Amino acid sequence: MTGSTPASFTADDYRARLDRATRSAADAGLAGLLVAPGPDLVWLTGYAPTAATERLTLLVLAAGREPVLVVPALEAPDAGKAVGAPALTFRDWTDGEDPHALTAALLDGPGRLGVSDNAWALHLLGLQRALPATAFASLTEALPMLRAVKDAAELELLAAAGAAADATFEDVRALPFRGRRESELAADLDRLLRAHGHAVVDFTIVASGPNGANPHHEVGDRVIEDGDMVVLDFGGLLGGYGSDTSRTVHVGEPTQEERRVHDLVREAQEAGFQAVRPGVACQEIDRAARAVIEDAGYGRYFIHRTGHGIGVTTHEPPYMIEGEEQPLVPGMCFSVEPGIYLPGRFGVRIEDIVTVTEEGGRRLNDTVRELVTVD
Numbered sequence: 001m002t003g004s005t006p007a008s009f010t011a012d013d014y015r016a017r018l019d020r021a022t023r024s025a026a027d028a029g030l031a032g033l034l035v036a037p038g039p040d041l042v043w044l045t046g047y048a049p050t051a052a053t054e055r056l057t058l059l060v061l062a063a064g065r066e067p068v069l070v071v072p073a074l075e076a077p078d079a080g081k082a083v084g085a086p087a088l089t090f091r092d093w094t095d096g097e098d099p100h101a102l103t104a105a106l107l108d109g110p111g112r113l114g115v116s117d118n119a120w121a122l123h124l125l126g127l128q129r130a131l132p133a134t135a136f137a138s139l140t141e142a143l144p145m146l147r148a149v150k151d152a153a154e155l156e157l158l159a160a161a162g163a164a165a166d167a168t169f170e171d172v173r174a175l176p177f178r179g180r181r182e183s184e185l186a187a188d189l190d191r192l193l194r195a196h197g198h199a200v201v202d203f204t205i206v207a208s209g210p211n212g213a214n215p216h217h218e219v220g221d222r223v224i225e226d227g228d229m230v231v232l233d234f235g236g237l238l239g240g241y242g243s244d245t246s247r248t249v250h251v252g253e254p255t256q257e258e259r260r261v262h263d264l265v266r267e268a269q270e271a272g273f274q275a276v277r278p279g280v281a282c283q284e285i286d287r288a289a290r291a292v293i294e295d296a297g298y299g300r301y302f303i304h305r306t307g308h309g310i311g312v313t314t315h316e317p318p319y320m321i322e323g324e325e326q327p328l329v330p331g332m333c334f335s336v337e338p339g340i341y342l343p344g345r346f347g348v349r350i351e352d353i354v355t356v357t358e359e360g361g362r363r364l365n366d367t368v369r370e371l372v373t374v375d
């Protein structure tokens with residue numbers, strides 16, 4: 001993830017996020033947070049370094065202290081241009097200094113620190129040496145809901161990303177499928193997502209015929225044939241926020257069984273959506289969708305969770321999965337995407353992004369969910 005942040009957010013927005021993260025850390029019994037480059041740093045500061053580097057960049061948050069961004073001196077000018085920079089104190093370091101010792105000096109002694117999941121092992125090990133009496137926990141483990149509840153501006157960006165993904169589907173379904181390679185359709189999806197405003201395309205799954213039985217099929221050169229089911233799953237970032245939608249189409253007229261399986265997935269997806277309301281545990285969304293498929297005898301062919309959160313990344317907490325008892329809160333956004341995968345034959349998946357409202361749920365994808373035939 002590189003580049004600038006959405007213009008919708010101001011330095012005050014980032015200051016409020018930093019304050020919220022610091023309070024959340026204290027409430028969770030953490031002495032502070034250490035945030036490396038990645039989605040958490042983007043969300044908290046608006047800063048996305050343009051390239052991965054072995055040099056330490058780390059946001060240090062601790063109660064009673066100003067937020068500090070430890071940054072290599074040669075990258076400090078770019079960091080200072082981030083929208084959230086006015087809310088930060090900068091501490092730059094030059095080659096030859098020990099950035100781990102520098103970071104340790106910004107903290108108040110032993111405790112438990114939350115560390116962003118994508119921090120380099122090189123730096124975590126260096127921090128452990130500099131802070132031998134300190135314990136570390138992954139940020140997802142310690143504060144899984146930090147980015148989960150979106151504000152009005154974030155919801156607007158997610159809705160725009162969803163609408164762009166919908167427009168992409170409407171365009172791609174009008175293209176020829178029969179006789180073309182999966183890779184060609186995937187290139188069309190990439191082109192259309194960008195044409196509809198996406199700055200980043202994260203994935204374009206085109207899984208035809210038996211390939212559709214693999215939920216994360218890597219696009220290949222299989223030629224799409226008459227009679228194929230084709231799973232389309234695609235998304236990326238528009239304005240810094242994610243889209244992710246799936247629809248399954250059929251080349252020519254489907255068989256009775258293919259229609260039945262598709263109808264079951266559509267019913268399961270609807271059941272998952274209807275279960276969305278404030279206070280309901282995340283696992284209940286999974287249970288509602290899964291029950292439809294299990295009752296029809298296809299339970300062993302639904303081989304993944306029902307959904308995942310979405311925001312500045314296309315996959316983040318919360319997760320709609322058995323055992324996740326986190327209650328839904330208005331402003332949470334996540335996918336509802338049940339599927340049935342018949343090995344060696346075909347697969348079906350239908351996916352919408354849904355946001356929790358005071359009354360229930362609102363879909364951010366609205367293309368047709370019935371089985372679409374294509375040429």
